[in-house]
Amino acid sequence: MHRPKCGSTVALSPDGRQILFVADSDGQAHVWLRAIDSVAARPLAGTGGAVFPFWSPDGRSVAFYADGFLKRLDLDGGLVRTLAKATVGVGGTWSRDGVILFVRNPASAIVRVSAEGGSVVEVTRLDAGQVGHAFPHFLPDGRHFLYYVTGAPDSRGIHVGQLDGSPSRR
Numbered sequence: 001m002h003r004p005k006c007g008s009t010v011a012l013s014p015d016g017r018q019i020l021f022v023a024d025s026d027g028q029a030h031v032w033l034r035a036i037d038s039v040a041a042r043p044l045a046g047t048g049g050a051v052f053p054f055w056s057p058d059g060r061s062v063a064f065y066a067d068g069f070l071k072r073l074d075l076d077g078g079l080v081r082t083l084a085k086a087t088v089g090v091g092g093t094w095s096r097d098g099v100i101l102f103v104r105n106p107a108s109a110i111v112r113v114s115a116e117g118g119s120v121v122e123v124t125r126l127d128a129g130q131v132g133h134a135f136p137h138f139l140p141d142g143r144h145f146l147y148y149v150t151g152a153p154d155s156r157g158i159h160v161g162q163l164d165g166s167p168s169r170r
């Protein structure tokens with residue numbers, strides 16, 4: 001098993017018992033699942049080409065980027081579903097209310113989609129001097145989230161956004 005050059009974030013399950021990671025064992029990256037108390041890991045079927053995996057809040061599903069899309073895999077059934085177009089993913093997060101925040105490409109705003117799929121809605125806006133938004137992470141209230149802003153030095157940093165699209169703050 002070899003680690004790919006990018007998209008190899010490690011994601012700890014909500015119950016703290018398992019981790020997801022991206023690794024390459026056959027010339028293509030896959031999402032792998034490993035119990036914390038074990039050295040054995042297994043690749044998840046249907047995750048070829050994956051980057052930036054993240055968990056559902058109940059730990060029964062995972063989301064990841066592959067083939068230009070945000071995808072979802074239910075761990076009990078093994079069915080991979082395409083949720084939305086995402087050319088190059090840069091992190092994602094999933095709320096208890098079934099909302100997924102993600103990034104369509106490194107030069108875009110944060111968008112939301114239902115964990116079941118459907119229409120995509122922007123929840124952040126690129127301001128002057130900003131190149132892109134990345135790595136969203138829900139806060140415990142499920143309405144606010146953190147994200148990183150890339151761009152000019154005076155606009156870079158961690159911001160707090162809101163699902164309703166209200167202006168963010170540093």
